[in-house]
Every structure is written in structure tokens, then in C-alpha cells.
Amino acid sequence: MSAQPKSAPTPSEPPRxxxxxxxMEIKECxxxxxxDGREAxxxxxxPGEFPYTRGVYPTxxxxxxxxxxxxxxxxxxxxxxxxxxxxxxxxxxxxxxxFDMPTLMGYDADHERSLGEVGREGTxxxxxxxxxxxxDGIPLDEVTTSMTVNCSASIVLAMYFAVxxxxxxxxxxxxxxxxxxxxxxxxxxKEWISPPVPSVRVIIDMxxxxxxxxxxxxxxxISGYHIREAGSTAVQEVAFTLxxxxxxxxxxxxxxxxxxxxxxxxxxxxNLHNDFLEEIAKLRAARRLWARLMRDRFGAKxxxxxxxxxxxxxxxxxxxxxxxxxxxVRVAIQALAGVLGGVQSLxxxxxxxxxxxxxxxxxxxxxxxQQIIAEESGVTNTVDPLGGSYAIEALTDRIExxxxxxINQIDKLGGIVRAIELGFPQKEIAEAAYHxxxxxxxxxxxxxxxxxxxxxxxxxxxLLRIHADTEDKQSARVRAFKAARDQARATARLADVRTACRxxxxxxxxxxxxxxxxxxxxEICDVYRDExxxxxxxxxx
Amino acid sequence: xxxxxxLRILVAKPGLDGHDRGAKIIARALRDAxxxxxxxGLHQTPEMIAxxxxxxxxxxxxxxxxxxxxxxxxxxxxRLIKEKGGDDIAIFGGGIxxxxxxxxxxQAGVREIFTPGATTDDIVAWVRTNVHPRI
Numbered sequence: 001m002s003a004q005p006k007s008a009p010t011p012s013e014p015p016r017x018x019x020x021x022x023x024m025e026i027k028e029c030x031x032x033x034x035x036d037g038r039e040a041x042x043x044x045x046x047p048g049e050f051p052y053t054r055g056v057y058p059t060x061x062x063x064x065x066x067x068x069x070x071x072x073x074x075x076x077x078x079x080x081x082x083x084x085x086x087x088x089x090x091x092x093x094x095x096x097x098x099f100d101m102p103t104l105m106g107y108d109a110d111h112e113r114s115l116g117e118v119g120r121e122g123t124x125x126x127x128x129x130x131x132x133x134x135x136d137g138i139p140l141d142e143v144t145t146s147m148t149v150n151c152s153a154s155i156v157l158a159m160y161f162a163v164x165x166x167x168x169x170x171x172x173x174x175x176x177x178x179x180x181x182x183x184x185x186x187x188x189x190k191e192w193i194s195p196p197v198p199s200v201r202v203i204i205d206m207x208x209x210x211x212x213x214x215x216x217x218x219x220x221x222i223s224g225y226h227i228r229e230a231g232s233t234a235v236q237e238v239a240f241t242l243x244x245x246x247x248x249x250x251x252x253x254x255x256x257x258x259x260x261x262x263x264x265x266x267x268x269x270x271n272l273h274n275d276f277l278e279e280i281a282k283l284r285a286a287r288r289l290w291a292r293l294m295r296d297r298f299g300a301k302x303x304x305x306x307x308x309x310x311x312x313x314x315x316x317x318x319x320x321x322x323x324x325x326x327x328x329v330r331v332a333i334q335a336l337a338g339v340l341g342g343v344q345s346l347x348x349x350x351x352x353x354x355x356x357x358x359x360x361x362x363x364x365x366x367x368x369x370q371q372i373i374a375e376e377s378g379v380t381n382t383v384d385p386l387g388g389s390y391a392i393e394a395l396t397d398r399i400e401x402x403x404x405x406x407i408n409q410i411d412k413l414g415g416i417v418r419a420i421e422l423g424f425p426q427k428e429i430a431e432a433a434y435h436x437x438x439x440x441x442x443x444x445x446x447x448x449x450x451x452x453x454x455x456x457x458x459x460x461x462x463l464l465r466i467h468a469d470t471e472d473k474q475s476a477r478v479r480a481f482k483a484a485r486d487q488a489r490a491t492a493r494l495a496d497v498r499t500a501c502r503x504x505x506x507x508x509x510x511x512x513x514x515x516x517x518x519x520x521x522x523e524i525c526d527v528y529r530d531e532x533x534x535x536x537x538x539x540x541x
Numbered sequence: 542x543x544x545x546x547x548l549r550i551l552v553a554k555p556g557l558d559g560h561d562r563g564a565k566i567i568a569r570a571l572r573d574a575x576x577x578x579x580x581x582g583l584h585q586t587p588e589m590i591a592x593x594x595x596x597x598x599x600x601x602x603x604x605x606x607x608x609x610x611x612x613x614x615x616x617x618x619x620r621l622i623k624e625k626g627g628d629d630i631a632i633f634g635g636g637i638x639x640x641x642x643x644x645x646x647x648q649a650g651v652r653e654i655f656t657p658g659a660t661t662d663d664i665v666a667w668v669r670t671n672v673h674p675r676i
Contacts, residue, residue, distance in 0.1 A: 101557035101608055105584070113586070116613025117557055190559025190583055231562050317562075321657045354657050355639060356609075430565050437566050441660040450658040458640065466609070537561075539582030541568050 021275040021445065022233035023435065024398070030390035035397070043288075044393060047383045051291040053284050053396065054384040055342040056307040061380035065093075067345040068370045069146060071313065073098030073122035074357045075470045076477075077134035080123035084138060086360060092367060095138070096146040096347060098122030099156070104191045106152045106525025110475035118471035121357070122148075126478045126522060128515045131159040132166065141169045145176040146221070146311070146345075151193040151528075153180040154202050155521045158511035161214070177218040177267055177311070180206060183244035183416055186535070187425045189226035193525055194532035196417045202507060202528075204251050209508035211262045218267040220248060221311065224286075227425075228271035229317045231433020234282045235399055237271060239406030240416075240425045242290055246407070247416040249298055259298045263305035270343075272334040273315040279334070280386060281395035283310070283341030289400050293407075311345035312338040319354045323449035324461055327351040332369050339373055340386055346370055356463040423540045430540065478520065485518030493517045497524055501531035546575060547674040551599040553581045553590045555618065556608040563635060564605035570661035571603075571668065587614060591621035594630055601672040604634035611638050615646050631672050635659065 018026045027034075036043060045051055048058030057063060070087055072095075073080045084095055099122040102114035108126040109118045118124050123134060135145070140163075149156045157178050161171050182199040185192050192199070203220060210219040224241035232240065245266065252262055270286065272279055290308040294300040314334035319327045328351050335348045348366040350358035358366070374380060386392045406428075413419045420426070439445040446452045493514035500510045514524060552568040554561055561583055568580045579597050581590060594602050602622075606614055615634065622630055635655035638646070643654045652671060655664055 101610075105557045107557070113557065116610035117608055120609035121558065185559070188559075190561060191557070229562070231566075354637060356637075430569075433562050434566055434569055437570075437661060441662050447658070451660070463639065537582035537584065539580050541565055541572070541578075541580055 020234070020278040021273055021436075022235065022278060022432075023439065024233070024235070024278065024395075030394045032390065034390055034394040040393065043397075044387060050295070050303065050306060051288040052307055053288045054387045056287065056309055056344070058383070060342060060383040061339065061374070062383065065374050065380065066339065066343055067094040067144070068092050068367060068374075069094040069096045069311065069345050069347055070363055070367055071096040071098050071148065071347045072363070073100070074464065075119040075123065075466050076474055077123050077125060077130045079119070079467075079470075081134055081136050081138070083360075087363070087367065088138075088143070090364060090367060091371060094144045094146065094345065097134070097148065099147070099149050100124050101191075103152060103156070103521060104149055106193050106522060106528065108478050108520050108522030109471070110478045111522055114471075114475070116471070118474050119466055124470070124474045125156065125159075126474075126520050127481045128159050128162055128518070129481055130477075131156075131163045135160075135163060140164050140167065141173045146178075147176070148179045150179055150182055150185050150189070150191055151199065152521055152525055153178050154206055154507055154511055155515065155524050157206065157219075158508065159515045159521075162512055162516045171214040171217075173216070174214055175216040177221050178206075179223060179269070180220045181223045181244060183247055183420065184223050184226055184241070186420045187227055187240055187244070188230040188232075188429065190537065192535045193528050195535045196420055198532035200247070200251050200417065203248060204255050205507045207248070207252050207262050207265075208255060208257060209506055210265065211257065213508075215265070218265050221267050221269045222248065223269040225269050225271045225313055227429065228273060228315065230429050231317075231436060232429045233432050234273070234275070234278050235402040236406065236425070236428060236432060238282055238286045238289065238399060239403035239410075240429075241268065241270070242286065242293065242403065243407050243410045243416045243419070243425075245290065246293060246297070249294070250415070253298065259294075259300050260302040260305050263294060263298070263300055264302060264307075268308050268310035270310050270312045271315050272312050272338045274318045274330060274334065276333055276337050277391060277395060278399075279337040280341040281392055282399050283312075283338070283343065284392070284396045285399035285403065286310075287342070288396070289403055309344045311347070312341075312343040313347040314338070314349045316349055316353060319349060319351070320447055320450050321354040323455060324351050324355065326449055327353075328365055328369070331366060332373070335369055336373055336377070336379065339379060340384075342384060352461055352463055355461075356465070359462055359464045361462065423538060426538075426540055481518065482520065489517045490514075490519050494519050494523055494527060498527050498531060501527060545669075545674060548601075548668070548672060549577045549579065549597065549599045550668070550672070551579050551581065551590070551594050551597060551602045552605070553585055553593070553602055554583050554605050555585050555587060555590055555614045556606060556610050557584060558608040559583055560607040561605070563607070564603075566661060567603060567605070567635070567664060570665055574665045574669075576668065587617040587621055590618050591625055591627070594622060595625045595627055598675075599630060600675050601631040601633065601668070604632065606634060606636040606638065609637070611636065611646065612642060615651055616649060619650055629675050633667070635664075
């Protein structure tokens, strides 16, 4: 290869811009002048101390590695159970459940709206028997389980508690997380049943119930992941996620809950995109801003109420169908940013996820990537090794300040629920997504193998195919389940749920009773549709 | 350069999933290219989409599917459109769709499928060349 003389830019060329993937302009070099002088040290603080810029625990990953938690689910509950066991046998340390679209939108597998979608994007789940099969042979009191489900989360959690009880495990011993963050559904992921106000009521019921009965369970995982996947910038991801969090805290306090009783069990979920430094700074900024907001707005006194503890997942939208093996490298860089950013739990995407749900081979490489970072790279030997870097600290300051500006704007609109009703975060994200797309189209933003360094070869990696008979098998199973139950009891239990929807009593006890007596997820969601109304996409462009 | 100003396109999002980033970007890019765009919003049934296409008298339907249900949804929508007398409405789409499914969908009459990495310029150019006002 011959050395090419570097050509000077011609005068007609505009000066090259250096910006993050969120299009935040970056300086050539950061120095002490970019930080707040002598204030900087106090602002950054120490790991495990307010404002938690450097991490929520003093020893971070030296003390305890993050939980390796691969999001998994496809086909029938049995198929997913087998995948769980495959992952646990290979060193995974927690479970994370993906449900199919019918479950996520509140339809049973035998409903006509479920046609073509059963078991496609996650596991099918309509009944307590499905839940029992999903976690068959898995020690629920030892493994913590995360469940990604939102508008039907109350029912899924009721089923989980009921299955544990069947096995003699009390709710108080169950550890895990249910996503249950409806505000970000209206903003980004867009799986819903009812409008925001009744949806938040159900979430507060769950926070209230878990605080008393299942104190080891995280009843909501306030999620920026989907906001970012929908095309937001890093700043918007922090801003809208924390604004959602503030919305839940306000609603719980308005219910009469004590902030320090429930806030320690709020957890978060962030995206890990390609821009390495921006992502590390984003996580640090989010922690510092949340700590300050919890202390100053709600008078939180328990340090745990101020700690932003988070799961993170590498960015699905960054992966490419072209040259899919390159995705292994992207995922490794993103996961490393998560670890250096101080996450408590991590999912690494599989290389084949733009093409299908992950195959066993692909998911194993993804898990091994985490293990290599944890046990070979050495980055966990010291806490927050990038703390004090001029560039990282300056970016952290900037993301924090810009996110806070957004939060103030949302306050002026009347809070996050009102902002969502007005379409404010939705439109801001659509704008950012379109801006990125145009930058990509003009090749100002590069995706290797897609708009630069393309090959003509077709990818040749094996893909997971969902068994063609999944839908028929699963809907037959649901029909048989319904036929076999005590109909009178099921009907009475469903009526109790309806009463609770109307009179405002906490929904969790009647939900648990209902699922035990064979009421299905779709039947309860029909009651929600009746009682709380149906939310329709405002279809803003 | 803008497309035939008489063109009307329905951008539709069938199925239960909420992945509307692509649909919204395409709708906006087509609109910026001077095409009249009607966006259905999320969670549409095949019946709702066929109904909207006929009522709005569109020349083409762009379907965005990322749920894996493309082999069910494309044929259902095409059948309903045909039943309602819209045989000449061009149907194209995009999303997470494996190579072998693209071949069979095209055989079934889907005019084009765009997969991740396609630029908005590619899609607008395809529409300009391949979609014409229905007489």
C-alpha cells in the first residue's frame, strides 16, 4: 500500500464538522478551561456519593459485576423456557423476557388481531399456565427476572406472582423488574391500550402494591431505550426519560406514598448507541441530574431514592443487515461504553437482530462479548476510569444542562402527561430522526457496509425461524384452557377486576385472584378497554 | 425536481407493533418530494388500510412492517384491495423482511420491498419512476 499525500481541503469545501451521532458539535481538544474550575471536583463527586456522577456504588464493578441479562423470547412459552436454560447454562446471571406483540397489546393468542403475530417478536403468553411453562424449572427465588411489558404489565406481574405462590415462593422473596413504563409508550414504543391518565393510575397501583408486598421487585423501569430507538438524540433520551420518571414520582406522591418508601425501587433502562464518548457522558449526566431532581423537587432523604440504577441495551437501530458480522464489533463498543458509563445490568444485541430474532450461536457471541469485557479487558479494575477526563466531563456537563432545559420546557407545558398529549416529545423525536436520516442519506453520517464500504455479497449467517405451527398450537392451547376452567368463578373474578377499575381500589389483589382462577390476559385487557377507554395513535408526522 | 403533483400515497402501518420511525420518515420524505401523503398511524388492520386506500383514492400504498407478520399482512391487504376494486393501486413496502420472503412477496404482486439501509432518496426515486396517477 503506497502512502497517499494528505490533500489540503480546497477553498470551496466547507470546513469539516465534527459532531456526535446526535449531531452535538465536538471541539478539537478539551482542557481544564472547559470545566467549572475548582467547582468541578465537587460537581463530579465520588463514586457511591451524591450526585453519583461517577457511579451509584463506591466499588462499582469491582464489588459486583453487572448482571448479564440477555433479552429473550420467541415462539411458545416452552421454546422460550428452553432458551432461558440455554443462556443460564452459559453463564448468564439474570433473565429478561420478550413477549410477542399480542401479549404486549393485550390480546390472547386466539384473538383475530393476533393473526400472524403469535410468538413472532417474543414469547406468546395469555394464561397463568403459559407463565408456569415459561419459568418451568427455573428457581424464581434465586434468579432475578426482567419482563418487558407495559400496557398489560399489571396482568403479567399478577401471573408471575401467582405462579411463584403455586411453587411456595412468597412475593417478598421475588426479585426482578417489570418495565411498566407507559409514558414512554406514548412517546416512543407505542404499545398501548388506554390513554395516559388511567395508565398512570395502574402503574401507581403497582408501585404501591410492590412497595408493601414485593419490596425486592422493581415495579417500573423508566426507559429511554425506546426513545433513542425511535430516533431521539442522546440529550432527548435523558430528558424525556427523566421527565417520565418525574411524572411517576409526582403521581405516587399525589397518591400519598412517601417518596423514600418507593423511589429506591425505581429503576431505569438506557440505550447504548455508537457514539462512545457521548454514551458514557450520557449515563453520567443522567445519574447526576436524577439525583439532584429527586433531592430538590421531592425532598428525598434516602440516598437510594436519588441513585439512578440502570439496565442498558446496545442500540438495535445501529445494527446493519449488510455485513452482519460487523455488528459484533458495534455491540462490543457500545457495551464497553455502558460498562464505562456504570450500568448495573446489560443486554448485548446479537449480530443477526436486523434480520430475525437471535439464533443460539449469535446470542452466545453477544453474551461472550460481555464476559470478555468483564473478565479480560481490565476496565473493571478501577471505578469510573474516565472520570476527570476533560472531554468526558465537559460532555457530561453539556448533556445534563441541555436535558434540564428540556425538562424545564416540559414543566412549562404542564408536566409530562400534558406534553405527551400535545405531542411535544413525539414531534421532537421525529424531527431528530428525520435529521439523522438526511445526514445518513448525504453520507454525513456513516454506517459501514451500508453507505460506505459496501460489498455485494449477501450475508450468509444462519437465522432463527419461528416454527410455522406456533400460532395454531398456541391459540389451540388458549382455547382449551378457557374451555377447561370453572366459568362461573372466572366470570366473577373478572367482574371484581371491573369493579376495581371503577372504584379506584388497588388493582393488584383482584388481578392476582383473577389470573389464578383462569381469567386470561386478553379478557382483562378487554375490561381495561371498556373501563379506561382506548388510546389511538394521533399519527403526527 | 418533484414528482407528479397529482400523486397520492397512503403510508400505512399494519400489525400490532409500534415501530413507526421508518414509516414516519418515509411519509415525510415523500411529502418533501411534493407528493400528497396520507399516514394511517399505528396498529391498523388490513381492513382499515384497504378502506382508507379506497376512500382516499390513492395511487399507491407503502406498508411498513417490522413485526415478522409480513407473510400474513401483505397478502391480506392485497386481497382486500382487489375485492374493493383497487387492483391498480401499487403496493410497496419495507421493514425487517428476510431475503427469501421478499422473493415470494414480489411474486405475489408486491411491487418493491425496501430493507434497512435504503435511503429516502432511493425510495422517492423509485416512487417517481414506478407510481403513476390512476386514471
